[in-house]
Amino acid sequence: MPAFSRGNRNRCPVPGTLYNTNTLEAFHALDKKSLLKEEANKIWEDIHTERAVEDSAVLSRFLLISFADLKNWSFHYWFAFPALVLDPPATLVESKRASEWFTPEEVKSVSVACNGWRNSSLTADVPFFLISIASNSHATIRHLKDWEACQADNQKVLFGFYDPCHEKDPGWPLRNFLALISSRWNLKSVHFLCYRESRGFADMESSLVIEALIAAPQGLNDRQLVPNAVGWEKNKNKYVSRCINLAKSMDPTRLAESAADLNLKLMRWRALPSLNLDKLSSVKCLLIGAGTLGCQVARMLMAWGVRKITLLDNGRVAMSNPLRQSLYTLDDCLNGGDFKAFAAAKSLKRIFPAVEAKGEVMAIPMPGHPVTNQEEKSVVDDCSRLYDLVDSHDAVFLLTDTRESRWLPTLLCASANKITITAALGFDSFLVMRHGPGPFSSAHAKTSSVDMDNLTLSDKGGKRLGCYFCNDVVAPTDSTANRTLDQQCTVTRPGLAPIASSLAVELFVSILHHPDGMFAEGDITNSTSSSGSSEPPLGILPHQIQGFSLSVFANDACRPLL
Template sequence: MAEDAIPERTLKFLPLRSFIHNDFWHKYAEIKLDIDRLDDSGRAIYGIIALDTGKCTMLEVACSSFNDKYHDESLRGFRCKGILLNHNTLESFRSCDKNMVLRGQASQFYHNLLKQESIQSSADLVYYMLLSFADLKTYRFYHWFAFPVPTEITYRYDDEQPIPSNLDVKLRKSICQFLYQKPIPNEPFFIYHAIKGIKLLVDYIQHHSPDTNFRAEDMEPFYFCFYDPRSDTKSVPVSWHLRQMLTYLVLTSPVLAEQGIKCIRVTGSTPAELQLSLMTIYLPKHVTDVNDLKLWAGWESDRNGKYLPRVTSLNDSMSRESLAGNAVNLNLKLMKWRLIPALNLIAIKQAKCLLLGAGTLGCNVARSLMAWGVSNITIVDYGKVSLSNPIRQSLYRFDDALNGGKTKATTASERLLEINPAAKIVGVDLKIPMPGHPIGQEIAETKDTLDKLIRLIEENDFIYLLTDSRESRWLPTMLGAFYNKHIINAALGFDSYLVMRHGKNEDGYIDTKNDADSSCPAGFRKINSYDLGCYFCNDIVAPGNSMKDRTLDQQNAPAYYRIPKSDPLFREQEPDGLLGIIPHSIRGNIATLQTMVTATERYSNCVACSISVLERYACNKKDFIINVINGTESLETVAGLNQMMSSIFDGNEAKDTLDFDSDLSDDL
């Protein structure tokens, strides 16, 4: 080496650092549960190297990193593509061969890159990998960034040199126009040609013919520029991402092998802060196949300088309501992954459910609905908690029954909110008007009650009938049929139970007939969903006061009340549901250990859902209801039961036949 020659030294690089915004993990938690599930093949992410100055080059990822089309023009920087590799277990995250993963991903990246005709942007050369495990139960995220480069390739450089004075002014002007214009070009690497000005790497490098790259060019006016956010431009090492660009040149430009290239480090977030420094970097031998590179480095060290993964916990940044809501959704989504992929959890969550009755059935149905992810529940009841309730009614405690007892609806809603603070639960203290229970002079108050009940039924999608008497179910059944709502009924006898859904016509209450279906076996007939009967379709008398003659043993539900609790999957009325058939009714008998799945056709003379009753309500609304409650208008007459009986029997015979006391359970 000549005495006046500038000594060559090994070029060193300062590793990239990462910064993960919390919303990145929030977004990935959604993607993992809703989209990726058990898929661990990898997901593309996009990070930003800010056009800023600092002690090191920082790559940031946020919730927008999962959107390949998103670009915030207010954020000045270069958008670079990487890959997120998430493991499904913590053990696989810990035990995987990190060096093998790094080498495999780096080789795959360069293979895919060089298969293209050319790069689209020089930001494509800044490649990174995020290895992770997401513990979605505790909201702890284990992660480790890597920026892969081959360790077998080293570079030499000359000390930084001053930029020639005849070049400095023109160079600064060109870079200012290129780098600081809006929108910012996604080019952390570019070429300054002393004659032609700013040029891109794609202008000179084609992947399918590497031997021709730069071959016809005079390299004297070429300056390879790279943006380096480090504020100290007078020192080495340089930023790590320059090493990735140099690796790209080694793989694609054999003409430059073992040659020195002039490189300009560009620093500064604004034209006023622009700083330039010049150095000559000597490239090693050309590498023809990336598979020849066996050793790779690039794992990010932690805050203590150790090469270990990091852990981010989001518990402190999340409200208890969010944690509770996410925990509920987690169990359902994990179940959906393997067992019921087609289950529409969003539809279940958005369903509005009205529970009429907050007793034994009401408490357990509410808990069951919440377990299925329903978050909008309204509970209606008029009673108060008694000392005998807490042992069977799971939402009440002993203290709730003291001093006369708290109202059931309000107390039940408070308990549900304690279970899931993220849910929307409302308790309404309301007495449902019932046939056989005259209202006397309280007409104005009853009309106000009817307005509230009608409004509640109109506002909700699913109506659950869970009251403790037959007559209390008549008005909600009739209103649900009129306003075309899904109605689910559950009732208890001494040793039997019933769960049923009422027929629902999407076009409203219109008279329909079942057409003959050739697919039905001989002796069977198909009943369309809208022709399924309601709770009262098997009755030939209107409901009356069933409570006045109840003995003490008839006022308490038995201990098997958990069996008939309903779930929201009755929402679809197709023959085959996601969990099997959706029956019209399920009748169970504990004594015989039998369960029957039955179907009943809508009765044209039903006292609750027949066309004649619904049309009478459409004409007179609340006056019709009050007349029925007070007994001044006969439901049997409106529904046509009396006329039907008259056509079968003579008057005296019909009277003797119909005047009887039922020995069946009031609830069944």
């Protein structure tokens, strides 16, 4: 991949090539000699086509090979600055400070000319140039292509270049400059100004004036005979690559945030270009129920890039919970047990500090559960509070144990027109479903110019999806009173909760990426979506998904239902 950085004041452009490999093995297997030779060929070609005279920046090329281990923040790299080797080599016969070689008047004039050259937007990026000094000590900076004109004016001329070295010897760009001068003008003796700056201005004390004798290298005018090249950087006096690990120098929270999204970025890069990570990170999810399903759904949401999660529950962590509910440990069970909502939010932040997780402790008013006069105000307050929570979130997951506890949230979600996902478990079966929009919801408009608030589902011509209670013929009742222990507890095979939770989150992500969003009709296998003949990027979007355990596994054991 070619790389080029445009410069400005205090900088010069250096074109080059970056080879980034996908594996460490591929990095070590690169043919370094061939790569360096290829870059040297480019320099040699530019010299003979006179492109180097028109754009002298091409004389200072770089080559960078690299491998980035993004999981561990470890970076392997090796720089090369290709330099042509003259045979026989040039000889440096004189080297003085510019302040000593020039007269005082010339020092002042050269400094002014160099500063003016660097301040000009047209010439600040030109790294190789000419310095012509008239008999009255007036210095002028000119382009390399003006060499013949300088000779005709019978002025003292030096070749100048921006020297990246601050030692007593000139820097590496001089090698390629010598090759250009010898090939283009066939000069045998040349004076150079190794131009250096201090604090952004010309520094004649550190700049050098050097006289070089150039013998006639063999084949210098032969375009096909490319000189040898050197340029690979040494690492502790050895020709080996360098490795830097940034993990220790980075903030752990920032490091965790970058690493957490790596899989999603790879998914988008390799298989799913339409994956909208910004939409996932900004959506607000309310999880009603922080038990077995709630813990798993929260983990899956974080894995998909959701960063705003609220957990609602009024229970406390019991000794039996940590084995099945992945966000709790034994410490959460001590001293009567912590509230699940708070403990779950704390655990999410401990797993991933960048998540915005919070807990809400409250009981959900349920039909069939009578309340006393003393409890009436508390129930009304809970209803109001639940309404505000639903209204302030973009999506709601219904993950409670009892059917009647889902009834009021279902009504509120339909009224507020929120994305609603239900996950329910049996002993060896599960149900995952989306509720669809409410009865008076605005229809989804496929173009942003349509006012969604003034449309209804009938405008779209689609059918509403049923909710969890649409086909329910059982009257609301208190399902927890006068029941044995096995009836009060959710008796479920342990493996079903992770499966159902994963499918619930997958269904939610599919809704976010579907062209019609929550207004999409229910798809079944081999059906055609109303949004078009092509299948959405994350597959079909069913209304319900019913599953059974592996004990009765068959081809249709997990299937979408309309």
